[in-house]
Amino acid sequence: MSPVLTASTQGSESAIRSAPALSCRDVRVSFRDQEVVCGVNLELDTGQWLGIIGPNGAGKSTFLRSIVGLADYSGAIALGDGRTPGAADVALVPQAPIMPKGMTVAEYVLLGRTAHLGWLARESRADREIASSVLNRLELTAFADRFVSTLSGGEAQQVVVARALAQQCPVLLLDEPTSALDLGHQVSVLELVDDLRRTEGLSVLAAMHDLSAAARFADRLILIDHGRIVAEGRPAAVLQPDLLSAVYGTPLTVQPIDGELVVLPEPRRRAKPPKEAP
C-alpha cells in the first residue's frame, strides 16, 4: 500500500521562471516487462539543486541513467532548448565509479573532454587548459600525478567530480555521491558541489540517501517510491514524518536543529530478551 500524497508546492515558487535546464515528461523505463520508472515528470531550473530521495530500488539511479542515455526510456527528456541531452550537456557522477589501475588523476580528468574532441580524438591546448584549471579549482594539484586506484574514497570522489566538471556541462547529475564517504568527506563533497553551483551556474540533480543532507543542500526535493513521484516540493514540505515512514518502511522523525531539518530513525523500542528454551 503506497501512499500517493503530493505535498503542496503552489505559491511557494515564483510565478516567473526562466527556461528549465532540463525537463522530463512521463519518463518510463522497463526491465524485462517490469516497469521500474513509471512516468516521472520534473523540471530542473537553471542554477537549481533538485534532490531525488527514496528507498533503495525506488528507481532513482535508473532514472538518472536514462537521462544520460544509459537506460532505454519512453517519454521525453529535453534540455532548455529542446535538444536531447548528450555528454556535452549532462555530466554524471556515478555511484560506484571504476578507478582504472595505473591511470593518473590528470589522465582521468582529461577523460572528461571526450565529448568535445574532434575526429582524431586528440586533445587541443584548450582541452588541456580546462583540465588543469579544474584541477586547480578543486585543489587537486598535489594529486595530479597520483594513480586514481590509490586514492582514498573522499579523494576519489573529488576526482570524479573534477572529471564531470571537465565535461563543461551545464547540468550535473550525482548518483548518491556520498554513499561511500565518512561524515567529514560527505559534507565537503556536497559543499564543493554547492559552491560550484553558485560560482559556475550549474544545475544539479542528485539522488541522495542522506535525507538530512538533502534537506540542507537541495532547493527542492522529489520523493520517489516504486518508480513514481509521491511527493515534490521544498524540503520542509516533502520531509513529513508520516510520509517518509510509510515510504521507507520504518518509523522516522524529522527534527529541526538550528534551523535545519534532520531526519532520524525513531528510537527503537527494545524487545524483551527471549526466554531460554527449556
Place this chain on the structure above:
Amino acid sequence: MADASLPTTALPDADAAHSAVRRAFGMSIGAAVVGVVVLVAVGLFSATSGAAGLPVKGVLGALFDWVPLIGVDSSLSTTQENILFEIRLPRLVLGMLVGGSLGVAGASYQGVFRNPLADPYLLGVSAGAGFGAVLALGFGLDLSWGPFDTVPAAAFAGALVAVLASMAIARGGGASPATLLLGGVAMAALFSAAQTYAIQQLNETRAREVLSWLFGQLNTTGWKQVGILLPYVVVCGVVLFIHRRHLDVLRVGDDEARSLGLDPARSRLVVIVAASLLTAAAVSVSGLIAFVGLVVPHIVRLLISHSYRVIVPLSALVGATFLAFVDIGARTLLAPSELPVGVITAFVGAPFFAVVLWRDRWSTT
C-alpha cells in the same frame, strides 16, 4: 593555515597542474627516441650478422648511398650488396613489420577487452587466420591482383570468426578475463584441428611447405611479402593509432565511457576489425608467431605507462625491435639450418605468460 608537515612547493599550483596534464597528454617522447635508437641498433646488428658477415661500415655506406641525393661510396661488393638488399633487408623489414603489427594488435585487444591477457594468439585469432590462410594457400586459391592477395583475405575471415566467437562465449559466461581466454582456447583448438585436417588432405610437398610457414617463419623472396603486408600495416596502423584514446576511455567501463560521450560498441567494433585484419595480414606472410602481442604491451606498461595513448605506438616500436632481435637468433643459433622464429617467441612468451598469470593471481585476490 600552515601545516608544518607539508613541504612548501617552489612551483605555483597552476604550473604544477598544467605540467601534470601535459605529462598525461604527452607521448613519452624520451621513450620513443630511445625505442627508435634501439630499433636501429638491432636492425644494424641483424643486417651485419649471418653466414656471410657484412661489415657495419659497408652496410651503412650502402644504405646511405641508396637514399636519393646522397652519394656515398659503398665499400660492399656487388654480391654483398645483393645479399643486403635482396636477402637481409627484406627479411629484417618483414620481421619489424610483423613484430610491430602483432604488438599493436595485442595492445588493441587488451584495451578493447579490458583484459591484460588478451593476445592474438591466446584469443584464437591467429589460429583462425591460420586456418583461413591454409585453405587459401593449400587449395590453389592463392590468387593475387597487384599487391592484393587472397591469402590475407581468407586469413582475415578466419580471424574475425575466431575473435567474434571468443567474444560470444565470454559474454555468455560473464565478463571475466579468464572466460575470454578460455573462449580463445576453445576457438584455437577448433581451428587448429580444422587446419590439421586441411593439411592432411594436401600432397606431401605442399603439406611440408604449408607446415613450415605455419610454424612462424620470416622467409622472404625479395620484397614480395613486405609488399603484401605493408598496405595493411599502414591502414590498420593509422586506424588503431587514432583510436588509442578510445581505449583509454574504455578503461572506465562501457557505462561511464558512454556517459563521457564515447560509443563503446562502435569503438570496439572498429578496433577489433582493424586489429584482426592486422593480425591476419601478419599471419598470412609469417605464420603463427605466438605471444608477441602479449609480451610487448606488457613491457611497455611495466616500463613506461598504463595509458594506451603511449602503449599503442610504443608497442609498434618495441614489437618491431623484439621480433627483429629474436629473428637474429632464429637465423644464427642453429646455422646453417634455421629455427622457426615462432618457436623462439614461444620459448620467451610462455614463461612470461605464466609469470603474469601468477602475479595477477596475487594482486587481484
